Amino acid sequence: xxxxxxxxxxxxxxxxxxxxxxxxxxxxxxxxxxxxxxxxxxxxxxxxxxxxxxxxxxxxxxxxxxxxxxxxxxxxxxxxxxxxxxxxxxxxxxxxxxxxxxxxxxxxxxxxxxxxxxxxxxxxxxxxxxxxxxxxxxxxxxxxxxxxxxxxxxxxxxxxxxxxxxxxxxxxxxxxxxxxxxxxxxxxxxxxxxxxxxxxxxxxxxxxxxxxxxxxxxxxxxxxxxxxxxxxxxxxxxxxxxxxxxxxxxxxxxxxxxxxxxxxxxxxxxxxxxxxxxxxxxxxxxxxxxxxxxxxxxxxxxxxxx
Numbered sequence: 321x322x323x324x325x326x327x328x329x330x331x332x333x334x335x336x337x338x339x340x341x342x343x344x345x346x347x348x349x350x351x352x353x354x355x356x357x358x359x360x361x362x363x364x365x366x367x368x369x370x371x372x373x374x375x376x377x378x379x380x381x382x383x384x385x386x387x388x389x390x391x392x393x394x395x396x397x398x399x400x401x402x403x404x405x406x407x408x409x410x411x412x413x414x415x416x417x418x419x420x421x422x423x424x425x426x427x428x429x430x431x432x433x434x435x436x437x438x439x440x441x442x443x444x445x446x447x448x449x450x451x452x453x454x455x456x457x458x459x460x461x462x463x464x465x466x467x468x469x470x471x472x473x474x475x476x477x478x479x480x481x482x483x484x485x486x487x488x489x490x491x492x493x494x495x496x497x498x499x500x501x502x503x504x505x506x507x508x509x510x511x512x513x514x515x516x517x518x519x520x521x522x523x524x525x526x527x528x529x530x531x532x533x534x535x536x537x538x539x540x541x542x543x544x545x546x547x548x549x550x551x552x553x554x555x556x557x558x559x560x561x562x563x564x565x566x567x568x569x570x571x572x573x574x575x576x577x578x579x580x581x582x583x584x585x586x587x588x589x590x591x592x593x594x595x596x597x598x599x600x601x602x603x604x605x606x607x608x609x610x611x612x613x614x615x616x617x618x619x620x621x622x623x624x625x626x
Contacts, residue, residue, distance in 0.1 A: 367410055399411055469524070471523045
């Protein structure tokens with residue numbers, strides 16, 4: 321059975337894609353409107369996309385995301401320009417030696433930055449934008465640790481909090497860890513992990529406010545990775561700890577789409593102005609690049625041992 325599953329993961333792996341909808345006004349959200357349809361954005365034969373983050377620059381919307389390269393068998397960081405009636409091509413902006421995903425993008429007085437998920441490298445680092453949107457370079461290493469899906473939030477106290485999850489080889493996504501930046505140093509909350517719950521822990525996008533509630537999106541990985549999307553109301557966040565309560569859970573079956581494709585997972589949410597973006601998982605068919613990429617990877621392993 322284990323061998324059969326390994327073969328299936330190589331020949332027919334699950335794939336992700338993004339879907340977007342432009343609402344009539346900024347007050348409409350996935351939490352109060354399940355009728356308006358999301359439009360599934362088609363990817364191409366080599367790449368699929370996940371972990372979407374929206375930004376707006378010079379009146380244009382840019383969707384940054386993980387770009388999974390079937391041939392290289394790892395995630396890269398990329399973007400595409402989107403509008404209400406068109407979607408641009410996928411553009412690759414940064415590649416590392418190992419897998420990258422969850423490109424948490426933000427802007428301050430110095431420009432744009434991205435903190436990607438770089439767990440496979442054993443460090444959390446930051447990219448700085450040299451020329452938007454195409455040119456990025458590695459800026460600094462924030463922490464030496466195995467962290468996934470780090471989400472940054474600046475609280476009313478002016479402190480930057482890093483809501484993340486420390487993982488090990490078991491890949492059990494069941495905890496929330498809190499870090500904060502103080503006087504240029506990164507410190508760990510003494511209460512870590514501040515939460516243990518596989519069904520609500522792992523991050524799924526930027527925090528946002530709706531109806532005066534501060535909401536943290538998270539994944540439901542209780543039964544399967546990225547099965548459902550949670551919206552948790554943050555009750556408190558400080559250097560001393562973190563507290564939240566589940567506000568609502570949304571499954572992929574509740575999402576109205578412009579197509580009839582079968583999807584069995586949802587694990588990221590992003591919103592900006594009247595625009596909302598999610599990502600969706602579905603079973604993948606045979607793709608020659610998956611097989612070729614797996615063969616190349618094994619050959620490299622053999623030669624690296626010689």
